[in-house]
Amino acid sequence: MARALVTGSTSGLGLEFAWQLAGTRHDLVLVARDEDRLRSIAAQIRDVHRVEVEVLAVDLSDRHRLDRVATRLTDPVDPVDLLVNNAGYGLRGGFLEIGVEDHEKQMDTLMRAVLVLSHAAARSMVQRRRGAIxxxxxxAGYTAAGPYAASKSWVTVFTESLASELKGTGVSATALLPGFVQTEFHERASMNMEGLPRITWLKAPYVVEQALKDAARGVVLSIPSVKYRTAGEVSRIAPRSMMRALTSPNWYHRLQRKAVGRSRRRASRRNLHAPWQREDPPQ
Known part of the structure; x- marks a missing residue:
């Protein structure tokens, strides 16, 4: 039976990866910071799918604890066949509004952990001549929306480079580039996304299903849905001056202004029909 290691596996896409992989008879190694939640989810998955589930309660921004996960990826007795580097989070506020220590911790999670774990997994998988990352x-990595976007740009380019290096080894690397997905991500970052049209959102099960299908086929860039593949191509070829104007860190503030304006218009329409504001009809 194959085994998958998933980081950030207690919420959002990571949790969905865990459930879908268990559903296809993968044993699991689940990695996240919250040990109680990890153990609870592991018990639920074991009960439903009858697979083995290990848990590693690790903050991936802690470099010493990250080594525990890297070591697990090189275990020759119980090897990992699929690594899903999913852990990540957003920060609320502009670059200068947030302390540099918080930025460094976020970068360690979003980039350094991906680098270290991909290196450990790929070397072990290449020796066995099978595996996937x-x-x-x-x-967001195609935009100019702050440090988070910059880190995702790095992840995409790094994965493309890794995929090229792994060609012919039996091991593949895939970067998953979703757009807006209905998960806890924005809520945890205290981001109010009410200004976004409903059509822009994707559902987590669909995103994960497409990613697993693409990884199985050796696709390097997995972009779920036609609308986001189109948006991705436009973003790649658009002048950078245009992308800066459209997607600078100010985009969130513009989104909030739209949400406020929309709420006011809805309230105004309701008030027009409020009984206490209607004029009595002429007698």
């Missing part, structure tokens, strides 16, 4: 990136 999925690095969860984002279409």
């Amino acid at each position: 999925i690095n969860v990136s984002s279409l």
